[in-house]
Amino acid sequence: MRTATVLLSMMLGLSPSQGRHRKNLLSERIGVCTGVSNADAVKRAGGHHIELGLSDFANPEKDDARFADDLQRALACGLPTCSTNGFFPGSIKVTGPLADHQRAVQYTETALRRAHEAGIKVCVLGSAGSRNIPDGFPRQEAEAQFVELLRKLAPIARKYDIVIAIEPLQKSESNFINTVQEGYEIARKVNHPSVGVNADIFHMLREGESPQSLLNAGRRYIRNVHIAEAANRTAPGVEGDDFTPYFEALRAIKYQGNISIECGWSDFQKQVGPAIAEVKRQLQSVGF
Numbered sequence: 001m002r003t004a005t006v007l008l009s010m011m012l013g014l015s016p017s018q019g020r021h022r023k024n025l026l027s028e029r030i031g032v033c034t035g036v037s038n039a040d041a042v043k044r045a046g047g048h049h050i051e052l053g054l055s056d057f058a059n060p061e062k063d064d065a066r067f068a069d070d071l072q073r074a075l076a077c078g079l080p081t082c083s084t085n086g087f088f089p090g091s092i093k094v095t096g097p098l099a100d101h102q103r104a105v106q107y108t109e110t111a112l113r114r115a116h117e118a119g120i121k122v123c124v125l126g127s128a129g130s131r132n133i134p135d136g137f138p139r140q141e142a143e144a145q146f147v148e149l150l151r152k153l154a155p156i157a158r159k160y161d162i163v164i165a166i167e168p169l170q171k172s173e174s175n176f177i178n179t180v181q182e183g184y185e186i187a188r189k190v191n192h193p194s195v196g197v198n199a200d201i202f203h204m205l206r207e208g209e210s211p212q213s214l215l216n217a218g219r220r221y222i223r224n225v226h227i228a229e230a231a232n233r234t235a236p237g238v239e240g241d242d243f244t245p246y247f248e249a250l251r252a253i254k255y256q257g258n259i260s261i262e263c264g265w266s267d268f269q270k271q272v273g274p275a276i277a278e279v280k281r282q283l284q285s286v287g288f
Contacts, residue, residue, distance in 0.1 A: 026250060026259055027283035030276050033085060033226070033262040038272075039077035045273035046280070047079065051260040054084035054123055060110035067114060074118045082258055083122040083224055084115060085167070085198075090129025094149050095142040095176065097134065101149050108153050116160035122224045122257065123157070124198040126167035128174040142176060147189045154192035165198035165224045170206040179209045184217035196223035200262070201246050205230035211249035219253045227279060228263035235263045235271050237278030244286050251288035259283075 031049035032042045039050050057070060074081050092107060093099050115123060125131075133142040150164065157164045166183040177183050183197040199214055199222050214222060228234065229241040236243070261275050 024254075024256070025283070026247070026255065026288045027280045029258045030279050030283075031079075031082065031258055031260045032272060032276070033260050034268070036073050036077040036081075038268060039079045041269055041272055042276075043079050045276045047272070047276050049080045049082040049258060049260070050077070051083045051085060051124075051258075051262070052081055052118075052120075053086035054111055054115060055086045055089045057084065057118070058111045058114035059089070060107050060114075071114070071118055081118050081120055083124065083260065084120055085124040085126060085226075085262070087111075087123055087125040087164075088127040088130035090127070092130050094127075094130050095133050095145050096137045099145050099149075101145075101152065104149060105152050105156070108156050112156055112160045112162050115162060120162060122163045122165050122196075122198075124165045124167045124224055124226075126169055126174075126198075128169055131176055132174055133176050139176075143186070146176075147186060150186070150190045150195050151192065154190060154194045157194035158192075163194050163196050163223045165196045167198040167200060167226075168203055168207075169200075170203045172206075173203075178203075179207055180204060180213040180217060180222075181209070184213065184221050187217075187221050196221045198224040198226060199246075200226035200228075201243055202226065202228040202230060202233060202262070204246065205241070211245045214246065214249040214255075215252060217253075219255055222250070222253065222255055222257070224257050225250065225255070225259040226262040227259055228261065233264050235261060235265060235275035235278075236282075237274050238271075242282070243279075244282050247283050247286045247288055251286055 029048045031047050033051040042050055092104050094104055168177050168179050168183040171178050180199050187195050187197050197217055229239050265271055
């Protein structure tokens, strides 16, 4: 195996150590949050993967025949489907007096089994409509409910070789878990290898959260990354946002996951290539 690696590195004009290092570059793991119909455009633009919506793709309410068709399209789309977002539909409440953890567990069992069939490794749990704390409900009790639920979901995720990544969301979208630091503290309480954090740099910028939170959480907990520009959630490169301080922190913790562009598009086909190129340029500028 080592001989084959050396020969491949020589063919590429790299030393063996450079060949090994290249595999660890985040600039080679840039993808886009989008559906399988856009996979060809992402691939042509140099993208590494697409990130699907879990509640759309693997929803247990979808019958087996329809899921089988969607699964086949995902497997044949030409890019890996490494991750998902949009974990729970808003109809499944996980905090407050109407929290239904039994339904959430049942949903998760089927959804993650289906995700596993598509090769998905990380399922991002944002789901503001599901987790938001109802008015007047004690925050401490809501947090305890959420931790308890994640402790129930973690073994399911482990069974299917998936990590559930808690996604902090800006205050305008959610009243619960607004920063990476808060997500990290929740994940630490759950204390399970199948529960981590999704660091969305857009939300970090909107909340004024510094890259220090990435350093605090470290590689063990930061398991997925999203990115968009701060002012209008535009694609990287549209308004010129500088993400390099966050990229430097990710490099410092030797982050091993992927990065997915999650933004609004005015013309996906025209914008996706420049967006991927801009993320790559900024990552390469910090040697990552």
